[in-house]
Amino acid sequence: MAIGTSEGSSVFIGPVTAATDQATLEGLTYVEIGSVESIGEFGPQAQDVTFTPLKGPSVQHLKGAVDNGMLPIVCARDPLDAGQIALAAAAATKYEYAIKIVLADEADANDTPTTFYGRGPIFSARNNVGGANDVTKRTFNAGLNVFFEEPSEAVA
Template sequence: MPVNTGAGTRISIGPRLTAKLTTDHAAALTLLKAITYVEVGEVESIGDYGDTTTDVSFAALAAGRAEHLKGLKDGGTTDVTIGFDAGDAGQLALVAAYDDRSRFDYPIKVEYVDGYVDYFAAKVMGNKKTGITTGDVLKRVVTLGINSDIIEDDAEEDAGD
């Protein structure tokens, strides 16, 4: 499949989950695909997202060399920059998720122009307005704290099943 630009990418948020997302990718994908999402309007950019693994190092005296092991996986955070629209249903859903103090996450769906879709569970950790000058568009920057694996769905593979 050829490379693409980010043009045409969409991000959506679903209703709060009622339990922790399962680590079984097939079961999680089935659940996440069945959810009704609200698209977030006026998205300008989506920051980097995906897991990193912490470095756990160990130095045995006799070896005289550090050994690196994989520790915890961390989805980290990503910023979504949006042109502020106080009436956009997706932006309002993000604000409501930010205000929600529940221990449960919100499902997020990122759809690419080539049919690939990423799903993950996150908490909305930040909600800031930026660009407050006479020469900029007023923007909202929403920070998502990712609490699950990134579950990739290839629409073409699904069509061949």
């Protein structure tokens, strides 16, 4: 059985890129984003396109354009972390950046983890100060205009 927790997973930001293929995204240099608490839901989802025929009993659902999602990355705010500094700088631009997510989902020490590669703009770098006993956090949101998944692989 190869199920597990998200503990040990990591997120990275790469350079500005116009890459549209997985091989190019894999070959880029990335900086790890430190103190990541959670990575939100992401991945391809088709839009629901509906049509209601005048002579039909029900709404028809068709599969429309695919949206790879908005990737929320929640971190304990660390103004000295190179990855968070890079994300904050990226949020101040209109350019598209490479993103890499590596899950800790290997079945054993011989296997490879699932790795996701994406490209898109960084939309925000919002702070959440909270109360006296809260960790100050920062949430970055990355749009995924290009998205690839390299599945975990069992190595004998």
